[in-house]
Amino acid sequence: DAGITQSPRHKVTETGTPVTLRCHQTENHRYMYWYRQDPGHGLRLIHYSYGVKDTDKGEVSDGYSVSRSKTEDFLLTLESATSSQTSVYFCAISESDRRYEQYFGPGTRLTVT
Amino acid sequence: GESVGLHLPTLSVQEGDNSIINCAYSNSASDYFIWYKQESGKGPQFIIDIRSNMDKRQGQRVTVLLNKTVKHLSLQIAATQPGDSAVYFCAENIGGSYIPTFGRGTSLIVHP
16 A cells, blocks of 8 residues: 555544544655545545645535645544535545556545434 | 445456456546556555557556547456455546546456
8 A cells, every 4th residue: 555544544423523534645745635435426526735735625525624734644624524424535645747646545434423 | 345335336257257347437538547446445546547549558467448439448357356356446537637537436246
């Protein structure tokens, strides 16, 4: 596996609570992404980053925010978790000259009760 | 994890057979395609890519074919092994964008 870790790997939280997921890479890749994966859907992009402090929205960004203060870390925050945000979240990275080729982390399974 | 495979097309094969997994892509402007493999409980893993100026590319035990006329990709796995059991999905990229669009995938089950 590429040097990507996600934490926590599993989390159960209550509706209305804030949640932060962390993605950490040791590859020094420029691009980082957050996806969610749900049954019946492909991977859907939440937010992505093209550099430190440079982020943009993806297809399903409502209810999520991100921050990237260092090359190696990309944080995803659910400001007030809802049951519809129960999902498996994947972080991915890619490098500048092969940015289509994404390497994924192991995922975080989040359950909002 | 396991729930990724629900509601997906399924291909069941016997160990040693060749497998063909298909993908229809949506945008005729897409110029770069990737196949990913996702094992249960893990993140997707890059398998092979192909550019739109090619119609075939071979890797280790895998071949990807691209038919731009009908916007169709296929992934062929030779001598399928139990370790090939996973969900396979394609991703398409449109030139100038680095945000791929992922398909829903096909679940491959290999019987020993």
